[in-house]
């Protein structure tokens with residue numbers, strides 16, 4: 001596991017950088033959106049697979065949902081632990097450290113499950129699919145799952161356009177929010193459908209390079225996710241393109257698949 005990028009990547013620095021973009025208002029609105037698309041209410045049992053620092057789980061718990069949060073990152077789970085006490089939802093959020101590829105959760109034990117904010121595609125194709133086996137096992141018949149991914153078609157479109165401008169296939173972005181400058185260059189491998197990027201984080205005041213990290217994610221096309229879910233006993237209910245619930249389009253920022261277990 002030591003060599004896998006995701007073991008090191010999800011740490012305090014991840015939390016610090018993403019917290020600048022993911023304000024509590026946004027987190028609460030996302031939680032409300034999740035409750036709507038999954039029809040969750042007080043007493044519903046939800047599995048949040050790869051919950052991170054319980055960013056949305058805490059807000060769902062404030063709405064009365066019982067959330068089982070699973071993540072591998074000790075660092076993010078310790079932030080999550082602080083958050084659930086600070087937000088007074090420690091009785092409704094259960095934090096578990098584990099690997100989402102093998103959760104050993106009881107069958108049909110939850111009403112719904114989420115894999116939220118690009119938390120799918122980190123492993124080999126076979127291992128990624130094994131996670132959906134876990135979902136099929138743990139969600140009750142009639143229960144729902146929502147998988148929220150970066151939209152692969154949009155990533156592909158961006159890669160193709162930067163190619164047309166004469167650069168290597170791939171693209172670059174930077175963000176100058178707060179303390180850090182984040183530089184990222186992305187290469188898209190169409191043979192494996194993996195997006196491989198290098199992210200360099202610079203402290204703006206000192207100019208020091210404080211992190212240099214690689215990210216490697218399999219991007220899934222809508223039809224692939226649909227087939228992977230339907231072959232495991234799910235029926236696709238909808239596919240949305242953003243957190244406002246608008247329909248999916250090829251260049252939507254997100255690809256959010258909602259499916260129901262037979």
Ligand SMILES: C[S@@+](CC[C@H](N)C(=O)[O-])C[C@H]1O[C@@H](n2cnc3c(N)ncnc32)[C@H](O)[C@@H]1O
Nearest residue numbers: 010050051052055071072073099100116117119
């Ligand atoms: C992009 S973050 C998203 C976190 C959260 N879902 C959210 O909406 O903020 C991906 C999360 O997946 C977790 N993760 C990565 N590999 C994992 C694994 N093998 N098992 C469990 N969690 C894992 C990371 O630690 C990280 O918290």
